[in-house]
Amino acid sequence: MKTGGLADVSGALPVALHGLGLDIKLLIPGYPEVLSKCRDTKPFATLDNPFAPGDVQLLESHLPDTDLPVLIVAYDAFFNRPGGPYQTSAGSDWPDNALRFGLLSYVAAWLGSSGNTSAWQPDIVHCNDWQTGLAPAYLRFWQGRKARSILTIHNLAYQGVFGAEMLHALQLPPESFKLQGLEYYGQLSFLKAGLFYCDRITTVSPTYAQEIQHESLGFGMQGLLHERRGVLTGIINGIDNQEWNPEIDPHLDKPFTALRLHDKAQNKSALQQEVGLHVHAQAPLVAIISRMTYQKGSDVILGLMNDLVREGVQFVLLGSGDKALERAFRELALNHPGRISVTIGYDERLSHRIEASADIFLMPSRFEPCGLNQMYSQRYGTPPVAHATGGLADTIVDATPENIAAGLASGILFYDMHFHTVIAALRHAVHLYRHDPNVWRQIQLAGMAKDFSWQNSAQEYLKLYRSLDA
Numbered sequence: 234m235k236t237g238g239l240a241d242v243s244g245a246l247p248v249a250l251h252g253l254g255l256d257i258k259l260l261i262p263g264y265p266e267v268l269s270k271c272r273d274t275k276p277f278a279t280l281d282n283p284f285a286p287g288d289v290q291l292l293e294s295h296l297p298d299t300d301l302p303v304l305i306v307a308y309d310a311f312f313n314r315p316g317g318p319y320q321t322s323a324g325s326d327w328p329d330n331a332l333r334f335g336l337l338s339y340v341a342a343w344l345g346s347s348g349n350t351s352a353w354q355p356d357i358v359h360c361n362d363w364q365t366g367l368a369p370a371y372l373r374f375w376q377g378r379k380a381r382s383i384l385t386i387h388n389l390a391y392q393g394v395f396g397a398e399m400l401h402a403l404q405l406p407p408e409s410f411k412l413q414g415l416e417y418y419g420q421l422s423f424l425k426a427g428l429f430y431c432d433r434i435t436t437v438s439p440t441y442a443q444e445i446q447h448e449s450l451g452f453g454m455q456g457l458l459h460e461r462r463g464v465l466t467g468i469i470n471g472i473d474n475q476e477w478n479p480e481i482d483p484h485l486d487k488p489f490t491a492l493r494l495h496d497k498a499q500n501k502s503a504l505q506q507e508v509g510l511h512v513h514a515q516a517p518l519v520a521i522i523s524r525m526t527y528q529k530g531s532d533v534i535l536g537l538m539n540d541l542v543r544e545g546v547q548f549v550l551l552g553s554g555d556k557a558l559e560r561a562f563r564e565l566a567l568n569h570p571g572r573i574s575v576t577i578g579y580d581e582r583l584s585h586r587i588e589a590s591a592d593i594f595l596m597p598s599r600f601e602p603c604g605l606n607q608m609y610s611q612r613y614g615t616p617p618v619a620h621a622t623g624g625l626a627d628t629i630v631d632a633t634p635e636n637i638a639a640g641l642a643s644g645i646l647f648y649d650m651h652f653h654t655v656i657a658a659l660r661h662a663v664h665l666y667r668h669d670p671n672v673w674r675q676i677q678l679a680g681m682a683k684d685f686s687w688q689n690s691a692q693e694y695l696k697l698y699r700s701l702d703a
């Protein structure tokens with residue numbers, strides 16, 4: 234169920250870990266798409282739903298096209314409904330989210346507890362984001378055998394905060410509702426529950442692991458995270474090298490490699506035609522693919538487009554999110570036909586074609602736990618221009634004179650998130666692209682040569698799991 238990068242990670246990391254020999258099963262709610270794509274299910278277990286009438290079926294299947302076992306939490310009244318996983322089609326949160334993700338957490342904890350009498354007894358429950366945050370809390374308070382727990386933060390901005398009255402409904406003990414617990418300014422926070430009660434905390438880049446211990450990016454959790462820094466690590470995400478491989482990408486007009494970089498040109502002209510830009514080989518083409526939110530700096534992008542277009546730059550943007558931003562981008566595109574192309578929506582195929590065809594990839598994120606597009610773009614010979622924060626700082630080597638001389642530069646970073654620093658960095662990239670083709674090519678090739686595969690990170694997770702044995 235893809236709404237962002239967590240889906241890419243959930244689809245690739247467990248497969249990599251399985252490849253290392255781990256006995257691992259992926260637990261996922263029975264959303265309509267999950268039920269229709271995971272066929273050949275067999276019953277794994279049946280539990281009473283602690284929060285609503287009837288039984289919850291746990292069904293076992295496989296992640297499509299892999300041999301990774303998947304356990305599906307099948308409870309139709311909670312999960313098998315049209316709309317998004319977290320929100321209605323109109324964009325408001327589902328009113329029963331506390332119970333829906335309480336159930337997901339509950340089942341995860343149950344698997345790691347003595348309630349689970351099946352032959353498969355996990356030693357570790359590895360949770361991701363607030364939706365699974367109650368699992369470590371249940372494990373902490375239940376009696377009997379229990380698995381160790383890890384919580385991975387993909388985005389601290391989403392915390393799953395609900396009214397205090399949910400404590401009872403979610404069968405959490407009253408003693409959990411305190412500062413040293415899951416209470417958050419008089420409310421109940423799923424994320425805080427996870428962060429407080431889990432055995433290990435990870436996040437998706439080393440830089441973000443540091444940043445979240447401070448007020449500016451801690452989203453209120455900085456105190457707790459700093460206190461728990463001894464069990465907090467940052468492990469950078471990898472990317473799926475098969476899915477994102479310019480040599481065999483079925484979505485491209487002309488697949489290419491580092492040795493045939495000139496073939497990018499054919500993709501560029503095809504894309505310009507497809508999205509209604511003037512077909513112009515020399516015009517620097519800047520790409521943006523992202524959720525339109527404050528996090529991603531969409532407002533800053535909106536503000537700089539006019540200036541850059543006047544300097545002969547083209548923009549191709551794919552994204553959706555904040556309705557006011559969507560409207561503003563659409564309007565800007567109407568004012569600059571042939572120079573700014575805006576596609577509102579979610580389009581996997583187009584995202585691959587944009588990564589391959591653009592010259593520069595823009596990511597002015599205010600914060601970015603990891604970010605995946607900057608890795609995809611480097612792999613496709615499209616150097617990123619990005620804010621040196623979180624995973625962007627950890628995966629992009631800035632084009633300083635020293636890094637260029639050493640052949641390491643793979644993009645352009647700016648260190649302060651201001652309108653003028655973003656525009657200066659973008660102009661720097663455009664200048665190199667236009668007037669220093671050898672250096673530009675070297676930056677492209679350095680990015681393409683980088684290893685962003687999951688192998689190294691999967692090993693890091695394995696080490697972390699082993700450390701829980703002690």
Ligand code: ADP
Pocket residue numbers: 236237238239241522523524551552553578579580581584603604605606607
């Ligand atoms: P986040 O998870 O914060 O949104 P990431 O960079 O980790 O950011 O991951 C975003 C993922 O979603 C990437 O795979 C990106 O290509 C994809 N994506 C975002 N918006 C769109 C869109 N409109 N169409 C297609 N893919 C998109």
Ligand code: GLC
Pocket residue numbers: 237238239242387388437470601602603604605624
């Ligand atoms: C979140 C973050 C993003 C990260 C992704 C996967 O959505 O915003 O930076 O890459 O999770 O970990």
